[in-house]
Amino acid sequence: MLYIQILLNGLMLGGLYACIAVGFSLVWGVLNVINIMHGSFVVLGSYIAYFAYVHLGVHPFFSIVLSGGALFVLGYALQAGLINRVVGAPVLTTLVLTFGLDLLLNNAMLLAFSADYRTVRLENPFGSLIVADLVIPLNRLYGMLLAGALTALLYMVLMRSRMGRAIVAVRMDSEAAALMGVNVKRIFALTFGIGALMAGAAGSLLSLIFPISPIASTDFLGIAFVVCVLGGLGSIAGAMVGGLALGVIQSFGALFIGPQHGLTIAFILLIILLIFKPTGIMGRRGYE
Amino acid sequence: MTRVVSVLIGIALVACLPVLGDNYLLRLGTMFAMYAALALSWNIIGGFAGYPSFATAAFFGLGAYTGAILQGTGVSMFIAWAGAGLVACGFAALLGMAILHLKGHYFAIASLVVAEVLLEVATSWTSVTGGGMGLNLPVLQISIEAQARLFFYAMLTIAVLALGMNWLVANGKLGFALRCIRQNEDASSMVGIDTTFYKVTGFALSAVFVGSAGAIYASWVFYIEPADVFSVLTSVKPIVMVLLGGAGTVLGPVIGAFVFIVMEELVWRNFLSFHAAVLGLLIVGLIFFVPNGILGLLRRRWTSGSRPQSSEENVE
Amino acid sequence: MSLLTLQNVSRSFGGLNALDSVDMTVQRGEIVGLIGPNGAGKTTLVNVVTGALRPSAGNILFEGQSIAGQKPHQIGQMGIARTYQVVQPFPEMTVLENVMAPATFAARAGDLEEARGKAMEALRFVALDGAAETIAAELTLAGRKRLELAKSLAMEPKVLLLDEVNAGLNSAEIDGALTLIRKIADNGVTVIIIEHLMKVVMTLCSRIVVLHHGAKIADGTPEEISHDEQVIGAYLGTRYSRGLGAREAAHD
Numbered sequence: 073m074l075y076i077q078i079l080l081n082g083l084m085l086g087g088l089y090a091c092i093a094v095g096f097s098l099v100w101g102v103l104n105v106i107n108i109m110h111g112s113f114v115v116l117g118s119y120i121a122y123f124a125y126v127h128l129g130v131h132p133f134f135s136i137v138l139s140g141g142a143l144f145v146l147g148y149a150l151q152a153g154l155i156n157r158v159v160g161a162p163v164l165t166t167l168v169l170t171f172g173l174d175l176l177l178n179n180a181m182l183l184a185f186s187a188d189y190r191t192v193r194l195e196n197p198f199g200s201l202i203v204a205d206l207v208i209p210l211n212r213l214y215g216m217l218l219a220g221a222l223t224a225l226l227y228m229v230l231m232r233s234r235m236g237r238a239i240v241a242v243r244m245d246s247e248a249a250a251l252m253g254v255n256v257k258r259i260f261a262l263t264f265g266i267g268a269l270m271a272g273a274a275g276s277l278l279s280l281i282f283p284i285s286p287i288a289s290t291d292f293l294g295i296a297f298v299v300c301v302l303g304g305l306g307s308i309a310g311a312m313v314g315g316l317a318l319g320v321i322q323s324f325g326a327l328f329i330g331p332q333h334g335l336t337i338a339f340i341l342l343i344i345l346l347i348f349k350p351t352g353i354m355g356r357r358g359y360e
Numbered sequence: 361m362t363r364v365v366s367v368l369i370g371i372a373l374v375a376c377l378p379v380l381g382d383n384y385l386l387r388l389g390t391m392f393a394m395y396a397a398l399a400l401s402w403n404i405i406g407g408f409a410g411y412p413s414f415a416t417a418a419f420f421g422l423g424a425y426t427g428a429i430l431q432g433t434g435v436s437m438f439i440a441w442a443g444a445g446l447v448a449c450g451f452a453a454l455l456g457m458a459i460l461h462l463k464g465h466y467f468a469i470a471s472l473v474v475a476e477v478l479l480e481v482a483t484s485w486t487s488v489t490g491g492g493m494g495l496n497l498p499v500l501q502i503s504i505e506a507q508a509r510l511f512f513y514a515m516l517t518i519a520v521l522a523l524g525m526n527w528l529v530a531n532g533k534l535g536f537a538l539r540c541i542r543q544n545e546d547a548s549s550m551v552g553i554d555t556t557f558y559k560v561t562g563f564a565l566s567a568v569f570v571g572s573a574g575a576i577y578a579s580w581v582f583y584i585e586p587a588d589v590f591s592v593l594t595s596v597k598p599i600v601m602v603l604l605g606g607a608g609t610v611l612g613p614v615i616g617a618f619v620f621i622v623m624e625e626l627v628w629r630n631f632l633s634f635h636a637a638v639l640g641l642l643i644v645g646l647i648f649f650v651p652n653g654i655l656g657l658l659r660r661r662w663t664s665g666s667r668p669q670s671s672e673e674n675v676e
Numbered sequence: 677m678s679l680l681t682l683q684n685v686s687r688s689f690g691g692l693n694a695l696d697s698v699d700m701t702v703q704r705g706e707i708v709g710l711i712g713p714n715g716a717g718k719t720t721l722v723n724v725v726t727g728a729l730r731p732s733a734g735n736i737l738f739e740g741q742s743i744a745g746q747k748p749h750q751i752g753q754m755g756i757a758r759t760y761q762v763v764q765p766f767p768e769m770t771v772l773e774n775v776m777a778p779a780t781f782a783a784r785a786g787d788l789e790e791a792r793g794k795a796m797e798a799l800r801f802v803a804l805d806g807a808a809e810t811i812a813a814e815l816t817l818a819g820r821k822r823l824e825l826a827k828s829l830a831m832e833p834k835v836l837l838l839d840e841v842n843a844g845l846n847s848a849e850i851d852g853a854l855t856l857i858r859k860i861a862d863n864g865v866t867v868i869i870i871e872h873l874m875k876v877v878m879t880l881c882s883r884i885v886v887l888h889h890g891a892k893i894a895d896g897t898p899e900e901i902s903h904d905e906q907v908i909g910a911y912l913g914t915r916y917s918r919g920l921g922a923r924e925a926a927h928d
Contacts, residue, residue, distance in 0.1 A: 100465070104465075106465055106468075154644070154648075162410075163468055164412040164599065165647055168596070168599060168647065169647045171596055171643065172639070172642070172643025172646075173640060173644060174640070175639050176637045176641060176644075178636065179636040179640065180637060182636075183633060183634075290592075294473075335476075339473045339476050339480070342469070343474065346462060346469065346470045347459060533780065537781065540766055540769075540777050543766040543768055543769065544764055546728070546764065547765070548777070549727075549748035549749050549752075550726065550752055550757075550758065550764075552749050553749055554750075
């Protein structure tokens with residue numbers, strides 16, 4: 073029974089991880105840019121949810137729209153204004169650039185919100201569902217379901233909408249897409265914006281579950297990395313698989329060597345994968 | 361020849377810093393030497409070979425802890441520093457064999473994550489490393505001024521050695537091979553370059569002086585903890601310095617380190633809470649306005665008038 | 677003993693058989709042509725011989741020793757060199773430095789001075805010595821092809837595989853290239869040349885190997901090849917080859 077509980081915990085966590093990572097994976101897969109700011113985007117989304125609840129009484133599950141929207145605008149502007157100029161530049165350039173931008177963003181958040189951890193305490197907490205001997209915290213369950221719904225929605229957008237097809241085309245071959253009349257620069261900005269949107273939305277969902285602080289941004293970034301390498305770049309399904317896999321692995325890892333090593337487990341897994349199978353579980357090679 | 365002479369004069373001048381008797385300047389000089397060594401070391405794998413390594417923090421932290429642990433067992437400071445360099449070198453060779461077949465982003469992440477893993481190991485292995493509570497080093501029984509001078513000269517020595525290594529690599533077979541690898545790795549293989557051997561050698565060399573610098577740093581500050589010596593900034597700052605000065609050149613890292621340290625001091629003194637943000641701004645400005653570094657800018661200004669328009673020439 | 681032997685060499689990518697049980701020998705001093713329609717597997721064969729790709733099956737012998745599975749740089753040092761269809765220079769270095777690289781690492785020149793000497797020799801051979809200080813990226817296509825040739829010569833190879841050296845050249849440049857290749861062969865280098873231009877292949881080669889869909893379908897003198905039913909079928913379709921066979925039978 074214990075193992076089923078651990079598995080459930082892992083799956084619920086994994087669903088959230090997938091939502092954290094899917095935007096990061098899309099940006100990496102389509103623009104070939106690793107966005108170091110992604111973790112800070114998630115944290116910013118959390119803060120928006122926090123303040124929306126504290127000052128406006130908006131439930132974090134609803135402020136997904138707020139966080140998502142705000143981060144989309146930020147992401148789009150950043151990409152169109154700055155990052156677009158270095159798309160295609162060597163890895164070092166884009167990595168160092170987004171690192172620098174993250175320093176700015178993170179420092180700004182530290183100054184504005186201080187490093188103190190905050191949590192959203194609901195007036196009517198969800199409590200837990202008890203099924204057989206299994207404890208299912210409802211905030212996590214709902215978080216995971218919503219995360220899954222969001223991810224599925226993104227998948228639909230990519231597969232069905234014109235914009236979505238354009239993004240997929242650019243991911244496969246940006247030159248060919250340009251020849252087909254796709255405005256690649258705009259698609260890049262759009263994709264980056266969507267990546268930021270998903271990060272912000274994930275942040276909203278997470279605000280109920282994890283404590284919020286600018287310091288946490290590196291944890292989220294680390295999770296996004298590992299999920300991407302586990303599941304493969306630029307694919308929604310990959311992020312889902314990678315996220316669930318990571319959640320489950322971490323859950324069982326916590327059982328054997330303690331919960332404080334969660335991130336270490338993730339990173340060791342990452343290195344092992346990179347050394348032996350960079351294409352991850354799904355076996356699809358992304359950009360290098 | 362004149363360039364070598366002017367560099368030697370420059371080193372001699374810097375070595376005279378203690379004469380000024382200002383401890384603050386001496387501390388600054390020590391930091392400059394340390395970062396110059398880090399930047400020069402990174403230049404070998406990042407500048408010459410073009411592999412975006414973020415492993416500097418891993419080597420630095422490893423060196424710091426190796427040095428501290430060795431000193432804790434009674435070994436003399438100087439032997440500890442040398443030992444730290446060797447350990448870092450060996451570690452880099454092994455790590456290199458594992459991850460240097462990766463390219464681009466994958467290599468960058470792998471090298472970045474290694475430091476994080478080492479950080480966790482250091483935090484958990486309390487019996488050896490003191491865990492999150494850090495490690496204390498034996499205090500030296502000499503005056504503050506003498507200590508400042510000692511560590512200044514120690515770091516300066518490492519920096520000069522790193523500079524010498526850069527010069528040797530740049531003018532020798534290893535540098536030639538690494539430059540070929542950066543420009544076209546497949547063609548390099550085809551013309552007989554054992555790319556794995558040269559990459560791993562370059563990577564290992566890029567760790568030696570970083571490890572020693574880490575050990576000297578530990579002795580200098582008497583107390584180290586994981587978050588301090590494995591900080592990702594220790595990986596990023598040398599990269600920024602090399603980009604600032606000019607990647608793949610011998611003097612670029614030194615120039616970049618100097619400019620960076622000066623700017624950082626000014627910012628630190630006046631904008632403490634904006635420290636990270638200003639570094640971020642510096643990076644953004646660097647990427648957009650000085651993409652080839654300071655040396656690149658200067659070189660373009662010197663040659664813009666004299667170079668013939670070679671694009672029109674038909675060379676057969 | 678033949679210089680280079682391919683024994684039952686195959687190479688597949690997923691389900692695609694790029695090379696299918698190819699047997700081939702090359703004797704010292706030959707100029708062998710390697711022809712076939714697009715996608716026949718010619719470049720794959722070169723990649724397998726030079727170590728850029730591992731064969732999925734079969735063996736490759738060079739001077740009697742098995743080289744299948746060796747790394748490209750080892751094979752380069754043993755004396756097998758190749759040029760690329762799409763030239764692969766070191767773009768930021770000068771022409772001289774480009775050629776010094778193989779001189780240093782494949783031909784094992786003792787020091788930089790010796791490497792420079794060998795490099796200049798190779799450059800003089802291809803008449804590119806005047807451009808020694810030019811940055812490789814600034815050469816014209818013909819110049820880059822010569823650079824590619826000089827680089828492979830600087831390796832002091834025993835076997836030279838030329839992959840469509842004439843692509844993109846005008847007819848005067850092609851004649852120049854032909855003269856160079858003959859000079860190379862006269863100097864004792866065994867040459868295997870992949871080529872689409874029949875005029876080049878027919879005049880230059882003593883023997884021609886024909887690949888089609890990864891398999892060897894013919895191996896003989898230019899005269900034999902030009903009448904081979906399978907070869908004509910591969911290039912022009914079986915209508916023409918069958919027709920030819922009938923017409924030839926009718927003449928007998």
